[in-house]
Amino acid sequence: MQERAERRSNRDRTETTRAQLTAAARRLFAEKSYAETSTPEIVAAAGVTRGALYHHFADKQALFRAVAEEEAAAVAAEIEHAAPDDMDARQALISGSKAYLEAMQAPGRTRLLLLDGPAVLGRSGMDEIDARHGNRTLREGLAIAMRSGAMKRLPLAALTGQLAAAFDRAALAIDAGAPDAEQMDVISAVIEGLMLPDRAIPV
Incomplete structure (x- = not known):
């Protein structure tokens, strides 16, 4: 005992x-x-x-990696909270995107994850962290939307990577002073453009 x-x-x-x-x-x-x-x-x-x-x-870089992992996990948690599993696929992608942009406004987070992260850990190192957290939530949301027939079927890895890059650019723009509403309007328009029209049920 x-x-x-x-x-x-x-x-x-x-x-x-x-x-x-x-x-x-x-x-x-x-x-x-x-x-x-x-x-x-x-x-x-x-x-x-x-x-x-x-x-x-082991060294300062290893400590930075642990910090980046914690920050990325916190962002993913906020996305998952905003877009629960029972939410409509289209709305989940919009809500999750908004949650990402809001989460990235935590003081210092864009520097940690989008500026210093790739410089310190390399692009591949940050990609590994992203794949476990923010990009994972995006990939899962896109996969659900495509499986449900709400979204056009496209190569999932390529779509995830390109949308994630757009989200990161939007987060950096907001950090530099751009209106967050404008950035979200563009992100929403991109997501809506990937959606298929609702199929009306014949009566």
């Missing part, structure tokens, strides 16, 4: 330290950028030792 409690205590301490490091790193990366943030700043902000940092993460 005592051994089990000690294991649990050690696991709790590990999770707490890791969370402190990722939270501090997220704040500094968002404010200053990855390149301008040093590991001594991160450990000072987290209130842990340099040894603790390297116990949990």
Whole structure:
């Protein structure tokens, strides 16, 4: 019993330290950028030792990857909340797109995921993270829309990639000061253009 409690205590301490490091790193990366943030700043902000940092993460890049993974997961969670499984396929794509653009307005998120992410992890590294989170939700929504007959049948991987790139450009434009309503109008028009007309049932 005592051994089990000690294991649990050690696991709790590990999770707490890791969370402190990722939270501090997220704040500094968002404010200053990855390149301008040093590991001594991160450990000072987290209130842990340099040894603790390297116990949990191989290097600063590995810590950044963990931060990016958490941010991408948070975006995907907001999309899934806005577009539940029982929602009409057309509306789910529109609602999910709006949720993505809103989620990306969290301070520093476009820098973390769309600017520093590809620069630090490489395009393939960010693609792997996106495939587990935001692009996964988009791919699933498109697949459902095509299977249900609501959307034109197109190559799923190519369609997901091209729409995701459009969403990212819209998020960057909003971050630079463009009206979010205008960006959403364009995204909605693109999605509507992929939809098939409703088939009327003969009476």
